[in-house]
Amino acid sequence: MSAQPPALALLAVLLLPRGPTPQTSDPEEAPEAEDARDGTVTEIVVKDERPSWLFPGLDHPRVQAYFRSASMLGPSLFDAAPLPPRPLVRAGSVRVHGAADRQTKRLARRFARSLVADVRPALEACYVDVLARSPTDAARLTLALQLGAERGPVHLAAGQLGDVYGNACVLGVLEFAEREGPALEGVALEIPVWFWLQSQ
Helix, strand or coil: CCCCHHHHHHHHHCCCCCCCCCCCCCCCCHHHHHHHHHHHCCCCCCCCCCCCCEEEEEEECCHHHHHHCCCCCCCCCCCCCCCCCEEEEEECCCCEEECCCHHHHHHHHHHHHHHHHHHEEEEEHHHHHHHCCCCCCCCEEEEEEECCCCCCCEEECCCCCCHHHHHHHHHHHHCCCCCCCCCCCCCCEEEEEEEECCCC
């Protein structure tokens, strides 16, 4: 009897009938195999055993306080957006020259403050226009004004509001102010006017 070729012997081994799949002895594996054949999905829930004080959630008061703090992170995302700085204009301490008595000085100072207060919105608009060209946190102008039978023109004695256009805006606003000056012959005023940005 002649020997079979190796290829035929390998083919005969592959074609041998296979026995039934051995059953597992573990009873807990049987439902899983049955579920796999049926196509169902088994949901596994793992209980979180971590303590809440060690791993707090986003709703924890300490976490909320951390996000609201500006110590290291800057403005908080939970806070409202800050308002832009507001331009302010105020008259400083007015100097009066040539006054004969205290009553005359008080009258002259009252007029100077009223003159600036009447046109304050227009002066603030001048400041906003200057900020668009050359940002300036604060500036001071000293204005000179001569009183008499009629109010004299307003001159710039010192200071600059951003540029020459800012100075021209301020002088134009005060020059066309409607408030009439008191008839105080020989009285001259130096009016300091402050411009600055106030944070909200």
